Amino acid sequence: MHDHNASSPRPPRTVVLLSGGLDSATTLAMAMARGLEVWALSFDYGQRAAAEIAASRRLCTHLGVPHHQVLPLALDGLVESALTGDEEVPADGEGSRIHGVPTTYVPARNTVFLALALGLAETIGARTILIGANALDYSGYPDCRPEYLERFNALAAVATAEGAAGGPSIRVEAPLMHLGKADIIRAGLALGLDYALTVSCYAPGADGRPCERCESCAIRARGFEEVGVPDPILRTETP
Amino acid sequence: MHDHNASSPRPPRTVVLLSGGLDSATTLAMAMARGLEVWALSFDYGQRAAAEIAASRRLCTHLGVPHHQVLPLALDGLVESALTGDEEVPADGEGSRIHGVPTTYVPARNTVFLALALGLAETIGARTILIGANALDYSGYPDCRPEYLERFNALAAVATAEGAAGGPSIRVEAPLMHLGKADIIRAGLALGLDYALTVSCYAPGADGRPCERCESCAIRARGFEEVGVPDPILRTETP
Numbered sequence: 271m272h273d274h275n276a277s278s279p280r281p282p283r284t285v286v287l288l289s290g291g292l293d294s295a296t297t298l299a300m301a302m303a304r305g306l307e308v309w310a311l312s313f314d315y316g317q318r319a320a321a322e323i324a325a326s327r328r329l330c331t332h333l334g335v336p337h338h339q340v341l342p343l344a345l346d347g348l349v350e351s352a353l354t355g356d357e358e359v360p361a362d363g364e365g366s367r368i369h370g371v372p373t374t375y376v377p378a379r380n381t382v383f384l385a386l387a388l389g390l391a392e393t394i395g396a397r398t399i400l401i402g403a404n405a406l407d408y409s410g411y412p413d414c415r416p417e418y419l420e421r422f423n424a425l426a427a428v429a430t431a432e433g434a435a436g437g438p439s440i441r442v443e444a445p446l447m448h449l450g451k452a453d454i455i456r457a458g459l460a461l462g463l464d465y466a467l468t469v470s471c472y473a474p475g476a477d478g479r480p481c482e483r484c485e486s487c488a489i490r491a492r493g494f495e496e497v498g499v500p501d502p503i504l505r506t507e508t509p
Numbered sequence: 510m511h512d513h514n515a516s517s518p519r520p521p522r523t524v525v526l527l528s529g530g531l532d533s534a535t536t537l538a539m540a541m542a543r544g545l546e547v548w549a550l551s552f553d554y555g556q557r558a559a560a561e562i563a564a565s566r567r568l569c570t571h572l573g574v575p576h577h578q579v580l581p582l583a584l585d586g587l588v589e590s591a592l593t594g595d596e597e598v599p600a601d602g603e604g605s606r607i608h609g610v611p612t613t614y615v616p617a618r619n620t621v622f623l624a625l626a627l628g629l630a631e632t633i634g635a636r637t638i639l640i641g642a643n644a645l646d647y648s649g650y651p652d653c654r655p656e657y658l659e660r661f662n663a664l665a666a667v668a669t670a671e672g673a674a675g676g677p678s679i680r681v682e683a684p685l686m687h688l689g690k691a692d693i694i695r696a697g698l699a700l701g702l703d704y705a706l707t708v709s710c711y712a713p714g715a716d717g718r719p720c721e722r723c724e725s726c727a728i729r730a731r732g733f734e735e736v737g738v739p740d741p742i743l744r745t746e747t748p
Contacts, residue, residue: 342583345628378628381668385624389584389617412673421667425660429620434651 283307283396285387288338290325292490293402293446295468296458300445301400302333303461309337309394311387315345321478325469332467341386345379380413384422384442391440392430404446404454419444451493459499466502480504522546522635524626527577529564531729532641532685534707535697539684540639541572542700548576548633550626554584560717564708571706580625584618619652623661623681630679631669643685643693658683690732698738705741719743 286301288294288310301308312326313319323340330338380403387399403414412418419442426433426440433439446454458465470490471480480487480503494501525540527533527549540547551565552558562579569577619642626638642653651657658681665672665679672678685693697704709729710719719726719742733740 342581344581377631377670378624378668381624381627381664382621385617385620388620392616412670413668415667415673418664418667418673421660421664425620425657425664428654428657428660429617429652431616431651434654434657 281307284398285391286400288326290322297402299461299463312340313343315343328467399442403444452496520546523637524630525639527565529561536641538700538702551579552582554582567706638681642683691735
């Protein structure tokens with residue numbers, strides 16, 4: 271690491287996992303507010319990710335994020351290929367389950383995302399990775415819990431060249447972990463974050479508008495209701 | 510999981526990480542010899558991986574592996590993109606270092622590979638992931654050590670839906686961990702593995718033949734020398 275200017279040392283670098291949803295957008299706004307040099311990292315895991323990537327790009331522009339990388343990742347291919355064997359295939363797409371888990375759960379997703387973030391962090395010399403995991407996601411997703419993140423940090427401490435050599439290691443931080451959705455929204459609004467730029471819906475319409483029926487839309491709606499402000503994403507654009 | 514035939518229950522499934530090198534090929538041969546239902550997993554991380562993927566395909570045919578998935582993975586993109594910023598760029602390609610680590614080390618590589626293997630294992634109901642990590646790789650690569658794999662297993666125990674619900678978790682096993690290169694070669698030869706199908710060289714010639722100068726070629730040569738058999742990959746094909 272080197273300074274551009276002796277009188278203004280470069281701020282610490284951080285990797286921020288950015289899905290374009292409400293939580294990761296808030297995490298990104300918090301990282302920018304802390305004055306970190308932010309490297310946002312998004313994943314293009316196929317056609318369904320297009321809306322998320324577009325939202326991620328809009329958010330980086332809105333918040334003035336200096337670095338944003340979008341990594342192609344054929345996770346759908348991994349899972350779909352696995353199901354072209356003689357395993358039972360779910361009868362329909364939406365709402366079906368693989369091994370008892372909703373299909374909205376991508377196996378080992380956060381482990382894959384955090385591993386790639388670790389690779390980027392090691393490459394650029396970042397000491398932290400910020401992820402928008404929070405308590406409301408506990409129930410369905412094993413890899414959003416504090417215990418999971420603690421164990422990932424224990425792994426990260428020995429997984430990098432510098433860490434293994436006794437140097438500083440890279441840590442994952444989840445600043446939203448113990449916040450409810452309303453608290454998250456309040457924090458983002460206080461930082462000037464425009465939630466109209468985010469996407470939360472699992473199954474948006476062809477026009478990109480949220481379905482207002484899925485679990486993610488419902489959690490978001492309850493959050494804005496509790497804060498007492500309208501969700502800007504639901505604004506009617508033409509009166 | 511269901512049986513095809515009540516009188517012959519399906520053998521346990523395992524995921525085997527397969528790079529096409531000597532160690533992963535031996536691990537694959539061991540898994541087949543144990544009668545496991547093997548799902549080999551290789552990664553296509555760009556042009557340099559072409560020879561490894563070709564070797565992986567040959568090995569799966571040779572050993573009769575029923576499932577082989579090759580997952581595109583833009584790891585080079587992650588690292589290269591990171592270096593297009595204002596960071597110092599190494600002066601030359603081969604032999605240069607990023608943050609003190611040889612460029613043959615891909616940041617967090619095994620963490621990324623194991624995370625994706627964990628996703629596949631969870632999807633297909635495999636309980637084990639086999640990796641060819643071994644003691645000879647300790648020095649340069651932090652993510653080949655026993656301590657690293659122990660911590661990955663601690664993570665995996667809470668990272669999957671079934672494990673988090675108190676069910677069985679998925680474990681990484683490294684059957685070669687405490688073997689020297691000669692012992693590995695002896696084990697593979699005893700299982701009928703044809704090492705002519707493997708690739709070890711970091712910088713093969715345009716004809717695909719090993720350079721016989723890089724560290725990987727040197728370790729391989731010492732192994733065959735200790736066993737006292739010629740390396741079949743060095744056979745002159747036309748006299």
